Amino acid sequence: MMIMRRTLLLIGSISLLLLPLGCGVMADTGGDREDREDRKLAQGYTPCNDFPNPTYGVICHPNQYCGSQRFGTCYTGCLSDDNCTDEQACYKSSGQNLGTCTSRALLEARRTGENLDPGYTSCGDPLNASRFAICHPGQYCSSDYFGSCTLGCLSELNCTERQDCVKAPTKHVGACTSSTAPANATSSDEI
Secondary structure, eight states, X not given: OHHHHHHHHHHHHHHHXXXXXXXOOOBOOSSXXXXXXXXXXXXXXXXXXXXXXXXXXXXXXXXXXXXXXXXXXXXXXXXXXXXXXXXXXXXXXXXXXXXXXXXXXXXXXXXXXXXXXXXXXXEEOTTSGGGEEEEOTTEEEEETTTTEEEESBSSGGGSOTTXXXXXOTTOSOBEEEEOOXXXXXXXXXXX
């Protein structure tokens, strides 16, 4: 009984030593060893292991980050632009450490206000996700430096197509309210 217990303990110890290797180990067997050691990973691919050489072990793909070097575990998302391709940037919401790889062209379009639905406005620097936001209808950009949106409107640009920005006589900030019916609409009295 004592011998069996020691054997099981030994097998368990060996299993724990092999556990950090994980099941996603990749060994590159092609080419000379010197060629493999000099080769760099493409932008967005990051090593996720305790091996000093990135050609061995687990490789996280673009829009993935290494959650555990010891266990070689990749998770969806990005921590920086290193986890994204050259055409992408790591976009993080304000105050968040984890982001999503987003097309740089899309971020530029957002920054310039292109392709946004009526009432939505860009606020801040889209290449600095912690200081960038898309303000929704009924919000205005209160700090372009911090990318902060605040309830209210400064003009009709902050409202939907069917809303007007209504301000009190001495106030700079108003509220989006439903606009009146168009002149060519028919009322129930005319039918």
